[in-house]
Amino acid sequence: MDAETRRRRITTAGILLGLGLGGFFDGIVLHQILQWHHMVSSVSDYPTTTVAGLEANTLADGLFHAATYIFTVTGIAVLWTVIRLPNGRWATRGFLGLLILGWGIFNVVEGLVDHHLLGVHHVREDTSRQLAWDLAFLAWGALMIAGGWYLYRAGRDISPAREETEGRQPEPSRTP
Numbered sequence: 001m002d003a004e005t006r007r008r009r010i011t012t013a014g015i016l017l018g019l020g021l022g023g024f025f026d027g028i029v030l031h032q033i034l035q036w037h038h039m040v041s042s043v044s045d046y047p048t049t050t051v052a053g054l055e056a057n058t059l060a061d062g063l064f065h066a067a068t069y070i071f072t073v074t075g076i077a078v079l080w081t082v083i084r085l086p087n088g089r090w091a092t093r094g095f096l097g098l099l100i101l102g103w104g105i106f107n108v109v110e111g112l113v114d115h116h117l118l119g120v121h122h123v124r125e126d127t128s129r130q131l132a133w134d135l136a137f138l139a140w141g142a143l144m145i146a147g148g149w150y151l152y153r154a155g156r157d158i159s160p161a162r163e164e165t166e167g168r169q170p171e172p173s174r175t176p
Helices: 001-035 051-083 092-117 130-155 160-164
Strands: none
Touching: 001 051, 001 130, 051 092, 092 160
């Protein structure tokens, strides 16, 4: 596998894993632990104050989690195609940057689509300042995109010579 293909696969894996992890964080922390919203809690046909509404929201949350699971598993599979090969080098900070970048992309896309375009839920359903929370969520996502991109760019070009000048030992070649 040439260096450009390896770089593209690591980039794809990092973003897919970031999307998955971002989705899991949103679903687990915001939907289940804090219970600020559910997938369709702002849709009037599915109020969270009725059993039928909670059932519909729980189903939608489960489908959402299934999608984040698919992103995560696909990211791991793509990553495996790179790290199982000989000389599959990559910098930890660059890959961490891709995870953060993917998470930020998830926040921005999910925030724009679900909170603003479709209006199916908001970050906080229990406040009169829903727009402020929704905008803060988008800003958090944008900061994660910027920070993730910075870390990715800072870590993607680490070569064996650069590792040695930074006091690290180059990784040994791997065999399949």
